[in-house]
Amino acid sequence: xxxxxxxxxxxxxxxxxxxxxxxxxxxxxxxxxxxxxxxxxxxxxxxxxxxxxxxxxxxxxxxxxxxxxxxxxxxxxxxxxxxxxxxxxxxxxxxxxxxxxxxxxxxxxxxxxxxxxxxxxxxxxxxxxxxxxxxxxxxxxxxxxxxxxxxxxxxxxxxxxxxxxxxxxxxxxxxxxxxxxxxxxxxxxxxxxxxxxxxxxxxxxxxxxxxxxxxxxxxxxxxxxxxxxxxxxxxxxxxxxxxxxxxxxxxxxxxxxxxxxxxxxxxxxxxxxxxxxxxxxxxxxxxxxxxxxxxxxxxxxxxxxxxxxxxxxxxxxxxxxxxxxxxxxxxxxxxxxxxxxxxxxxxxxxxxxxxxxxxxxxxxxxxxxxxxxxxxxxxxxxxxxxxxxxxxxxxxxxxxxxxxxxxxxxxxxxxxxxxxxxxxxxxxxxxxxxxxxxxxxxxxxxxxxxxxxxxxxx
Amino acid sequence: xxxxxxxxxxxxxxxxxxxxxxxxxxxxxxxxxxxxxxxxxxxxxxxxxxxxxxxxxxxxxxxxxxxxxxxxxxxxxxxxxxxxxxxxxxxxxxxxxxxxxxxxxxxxxxxxxxxxxxxxxxxxxxxxxxxxxxxxxxxxxxxxxxxxxxxxxxxxxxxxxxxxxxxxxxxxxxxxxxxxxxxxxxxxxxxxxxxxxxxxxxxxxxxxxxxxxxxxxxxxxxxxxxxxxxxxxxxxxxxxxxxxxxxxxxxxxxxxxxxxxxxxxxxxxxxxxxxxxxxxxxxxxxxxxxxxxxxxxxxxxxxxxxxxxxxxxxxxxxxxxxxxxxxxxxxxxxxxxxxxxxxxxxxxxxxxxxxxxxxxxxxxxxxxxxxxxxxxxxxxxxxxxxxxxxxxxxxxxxxxxxxxxxxxxxxxxxxxxxxxxxxxxxxxxxxxx
Numbered sequence: 001x002x003x004x005x006x007x008x009x010x011x012x013x014x015x016x017x018x019x020x021x022x023x024x025x026x027x028x029x030x031x032x033x034x035x036x037x038x039x040x041x042x043x044x045x046x047x048x049x050x051x052x053x054x055x056x057x058x059x060x061x062x063x064x065x066x067x068x069x070x071x072x073x074x075x076x077x078x079x080x081x082x083x084x085x086x087x088x089x090x091x092x093x094x095x096x097x098x099x100x101x102x103x104x105x106x107x108x109x110x111x112x113x114x115x116x117x118x119x120x121x122x123x124x125x126x127x128x129x130x131x132x133x134x135x136x137x138x139x140x141x142x143x144x145x146x147x148x149x150x151x152x153x154x155x156x157x158x159x160x161x162x163x164x165x166x167x168x169x170x171x172x173x174x175x176x177x178x179x180x181x182x183x184x185x186x187x188x189x190x191x192x193x194x195x196x197x198x199x200x201x202x203x204x205x206x207x208x209x210x211x212x213x214x215x216x217x218x219x220x221x222x223x224x225x226x227x228x229x230x231x232x233x234x235x236x237x238x239x240x241x242x243x244x245x246x247x248x249x250x251x252x253x254x255x256x257x258x259x260x261x262x263x264x265x266x267x268x269x270x271x272x273x274x275x276x277x278x279x280x281x282x283x284x285x286x287x288x289x290x291x292x293x294x295x296x297x298x299x300x301x302x303x304x305x306x307x308x309x310x311x312x313x314x315x316x317x318x319x320x321x322x323x324x325x326x327x328x329x330x331x332x333x334x335x336x337x338x339x340x341x342x343x344x345x346x347x348x349x350x351x352x353x354x355x356x357x358x359x360x361x362x363x364x365x366x367x368x369x370x371x372x373x374x375x376x377x378x379x380x381x382x383x384x385x386x387x388x389x390x391x392x393x394x395x396x397x398x399x400x401x402x403x404x405x406x407x408x409x410x411x412x413x414x415x416x417x418x419x420x421x422x423x424x425x426x427x428x429x430x431x432x433x434x435x436x437x438x439x440x441x442x443x444x445x446x447x448x449x450x451x452x453x454x455x456x457x458x
Numbered sequence: 459x460x461x462x463x464x465x466x467x468x469x470x471x472x473x474x475x476x477x478x479x480x481x482x483x484x485x486x487x488x489x490x491x492x493x494x495x496x497x498x499x500x501x502x503x504x505x506x507x508x509x510x511x512x513x514x515x516x517x518x519x520x521x522x523x524x525x526x527x528x529x530x531x532x533x534x535x536x537x538x539x540x541x542x543x544x545x546x547x548x549x550x551x552x553x554x555x556x557x558x559x560x561x562x563x564x565x566x567x568x569x570x571x572x573x574x575x576x577x578x579x580x581x582x583x584x585x586x587x588x589x590x591x592x593x594x595x596x597x598x599x600x601x602x603x604x605x606x607x608x609x610x611x612x613x614x615x616x617x618x619x620x621x622x623x624x625x626x627x628x629x630x631x632x633x634x635x636x637x638x639x640x641x642x643x644x645x646x647x648x649x650x651x652x653x654x655x656x657x658x659x660x661x662x663x664x665x666x667x668x669x670x671x672x673x674x675x676x677x678x679x680x681x682x683x684x685x686x687x688x689x690x691x692x693x694x695x696x697x698x699x700x701x702x703x704x705x706x707x708x709x710x711x712x713x714x715x716x717x718x719x720x721x722x723x724x725x726x727x728x729x730x731x732x733x734x735x736x737x738x739x740x741x742x743x744x745x746x747x748x749x750x751x752x753x754x755x756x757x758x759x760x761x762x763x764x765x766x767x768x769x770x771x772x773x774x775x776x777x778x779x780x781x782x783x784x785x786x787x788x789x790x791x792x793x794x795x796x797x798x799x800x801x802x803x804x805x806x807x808x809x810x811x812x813x814x815x816x817x818x819x820x821x822x823x824x825x826x827x828x829x830x831x832x833x834x835x836x837x838x839x840x841x842x843x844x845x846x847x848x849x850x851x852x853x854x855x856x857x858x859x860x861x862x863x864x865x866x867x868x869x870x871x872x873x874x875x876x877x878x879x880x881x882x883x884x885x886x887x888x889x890x891x
Binding site: 030032033035036037038039040041042043044045046056057058059060061062063064067071074075078079081082085086087088115116119136137173175180181182221222223252253254255256331332333335369370371372373374375376377378379380381399401403404405406432453454455 | 485489499630
């Protein structure tokens, strides 16, 4: 198979081409309460060819090598057409030619656990959740993704590498009278299966949280100071800032190219943000990206100043900035795009008590519940929260969503905690069609933000 | 289906899809990429010794591994509470013409010429705009067979055009889109609407926090259509978490709200049969505000003691593809249009919101009908658009706020989940300044 792929690349006679081939195997087990909705072990084999010619680019996703062999020349012609039409030509930053293999060595490999054992584990946690008062329903999911990848380029790179992630994700719904509330419980997020074991307390706590939420007061809409817990602050920095730090998100937007020049002051000097795929055992940890560039730590904001960006070879050349090894694709049907690896806010000096104590009337928001961003506008939810009154935590609140704009909100971060924590589970949707990437991590200490628009329940 | 696959199981269903997708992408007024995807995949569901199992393959189909995976899945599976042949709805299958040779033969060059024309047209009026145009052609072949039913299949051609541009000084963008099964005419109406919506972004307004009248344009219809999809879904009925549970025949919305699901109306998800092979047909889900019917697949129908409505889909919120297990979901929704134009709805507003989208929809408790998100659109005063919304959120609930509809427009426009007119609600909570 590799020989056939190399022959295709060798026969293209293009200025540059690369080819990623994947052999993927997943395990998906899904329960809806006591009903086993799905138990499958999907296989997916295929690849993605990129051809650069005359300053233009074209790509082919294929699931059959014969299809690649018969179409490759057409892809080269398409790249040439694109190049002829462009005023500004597409170039690639130079990178090291790598001929190597990068294999994983998990502490407890998910492949050593039988499907039956994985199912039993999921049922065990499901039963713990369903035993909690007011819990109405639970969607319980075990997901495992293993990918063996080959990367070849006309520059001579030849890399074989692995990706592996396993996690458990629960959507828990509790009901009291007409109020139905939802919490999410997620564990795992690495290649180590042992992170999924012995987690009863954490599981029961999140189910009890759903139950408590049915008795909580709806959050009144308005503008308030807030403290975000590490999970929520991690989503904030991912959604509000991280996506604008992915260079392919701003490369064709003249307005943001001007606003996001390196050296721009974005926040108070207490804020430091980095992306680092080299930290081990986190969702976004990896060794090499999907265009053959080794991952590294990139300082994105240093002392409040924009200091770096996440890049592909194409955007690094356009911006004349260093490569970062952030390019990844979730499957052969997708092009590789710039993705955060593990983005996080570096720890500051404030304690949690100092933050809460500094607020007369505001909210403490907890538990990531997903978000969305477009340019510098963002919005995201919190699973639950607490009122802060006269510097003290008060009653629980529910139905929490916040929104804002990046530049204003970053300036409003007034305290950064000293308690950095990484979330176990990541996940990020980007691209059209959307690539839902589970290998995306985030972390933060507690942070305080002034003047946040909260959309609660009217 | 081969003899080996038939003989390995007591009952078996094989769903397969082959698709070639070609995309022309312009960014910031320049051709950026021409890409091609050749996708193929299959899902096999099987019953062995009364236990249900599933196997999925994307790529070149290897029957031995498909059988092996399905056997492992059956061994660990639960008792099958439905099979793959019973529960056929009466009336047979409608022969739909969803494939057009001229669409398949449309060349990349013709898409480049169409994109260039759109960009020239828009930049004539808006010369500093950073325009994106994406044209996607998809040719799909779908087939399904079971141990006892003959193979049924259909071929479909789809063209999808999207125009967008980031708004200078804002994080959001202006979008317009058009799709069809036949080659697309020049999208004159979409281009004109795009230009008007873009011009309206020049000024910004943050309204006061208050309950205000709001027009959900068709572009924003997903904000209420997706929660409705969850509420109508057989899965939510089985779990007893649907706000519409046991409310068939009850009036839940205003008289002006009549919603159909019609897999036969030409669209992205139209099909003569659903992904479980059940014939599709037009269904009225809500008639003059009264709940008529739910959306069921084989599994939820069996759990509820009913028959499938032919609504098993492999497309739902955030997921789509051969690997997705069948689940009850709308095919192509259509909200009944009213009598007034969108312009008349705007002119009739003393003060209100023209909503063209929302961000962060999925972070809210949407399964219970809540819409809490960043509002994207325009502020209207004295019947005229004053500027785009800035720092504005929306907090609504479809089961409360869609009981008070003032008017529905007479223009149906495509959205991501069907075709919708514009809907003017009496008031929803807006969070501004």
